[in-house]
Amino acid sequence: MKKEKNLNTENQILEAAKNVFQQKGLDGARMQEIADKAGINKAMLHYYYRSKQLLFEAVFDNAFILLAPQLNKILNDDSSIETKIKNFTANYISFVSLHPYLPNFVIQELHKNPDFVEKIKSKSDFPNLAKFKKQVNDEVEQNILKPIDAEQLFINILSLSIFPFIGTHLIKAFIDIDDKGFQKIIEERKTAVAAFIIASIKK
The missing domain is CATH 1.10.10.60 (Homeodomain-like)
Structure with a gap:
């Protein structure tokens, strides 16, 4: 009890x-x-x-435990690269929309504590890119995709998905929108990011 x-x-x-x-x-x-x-x-x-830091790390760990298996499953299933990109961006953006504090926390931690990434990487469900990279290379050879480096492609996917949550206030100022308008933009990005990337890499 x-x-x-x-x-x-x-x-x-x-x-x-x-x-x-x-x-x-x-x-x-x-x-x-x-x-x-x-x-x-x-x-x-x-x-x-x-401390507040330890509490934040516990909250982060709880969130990561939920997110990492989703992303790992997407990266390592048998779907095409196009489908993977669609599923990854939709899942990632949906998840971070519910936990918008996470990206800035990771950035802050990396600046303060470079070993933080090793702590994340050591977790059992940390996403593995091996199959994703092989698929990209295979689809380039099969003439499905334009010649592109798999690691650069993944960085593009991640960057386009994550930056709006890091630069929220800057984006709102640049395009002159309020919180409601920003949420609309984020909702649209669940499909817009994938569409943009796929259009740029498909033959």
Whole structure:
């Protein structure tokens, strides 16, 4: 019973933290606010997580556990590169729309702690590109795709999917849209990114 109660409390903390981080980011979030949202006192919160950084990492790990297997499955199924691009961008953008704090957190961590990427890479479901790269090379040889380096293609897919979440405020300023308009743009990018990339690489 005690273990169950502890697990429930931890889940409450992580859910509360996710909501606060999503609204205010890592820098804007406050431990007291997270404790209040979780329905516990600050001392209890610190008992579970000694710092805001450790709490954020726990929230990130929970999200990564959900995202990584999805992406890995897409990259390693038997579908064509065109289908993979469509599924990857739609899944990735949909997921990050629900966890928009994640890209900036990763960027911040990479600047502060270069070993962070090794920690992510060591996880069992970290996406494996071997099959994707082989398929790209095969489809280039079969004249389905224009000559393109598989790694450059993957960087393009990832960059076009992730940048709007990193540069949200800049994009909103450049194209003069509000939050509602930005959400519309993000929704459209679930298919627009794939369409743009496929048009550029297909024979």
